[in-house]
Amino acid sequence: MIVRDFNKEKNTDRKVADQRWNSVRLLLADDGMGFSFHITTIEGGSEHTFHYKNHFESVYCISGEGSIEDLATGEVHQITPGVMYALNLHDKHTLRATSELVLACCFNPPVTGHEVHQADGSYAAAD
């Protein structure tokens, strides 16, 4: 069994930060679960375009408010606590945080912890 405490792990190198967001990776590829599990915090007032071409991702909103725009269709969905979105089509999207968003995220295949966002908003496929 693996037990980890976000409140401890947020002070370790499991926490990664980029412009106006950070993410604490509670499970990574080397845990052998087949997915990774992250708590991602998006700063209020910020927006981010991501395109996880090589991963499926599901995201559950724990707190905060914002929206997600599907850049293929222009459709905008409101994000409030309790809402989940799943990028089952590797959907390119823009995430907008009206207030600070705290999100629980799963990635399949799991993130290894060494990825950086590429210019196209994706993470490279794991080797």
Ligand code: 9YT
């Ligand atoms: C909300 C979202 O897409 N989170 C992705 C995880 C975060 N970018 C990370 O841990 O790399």
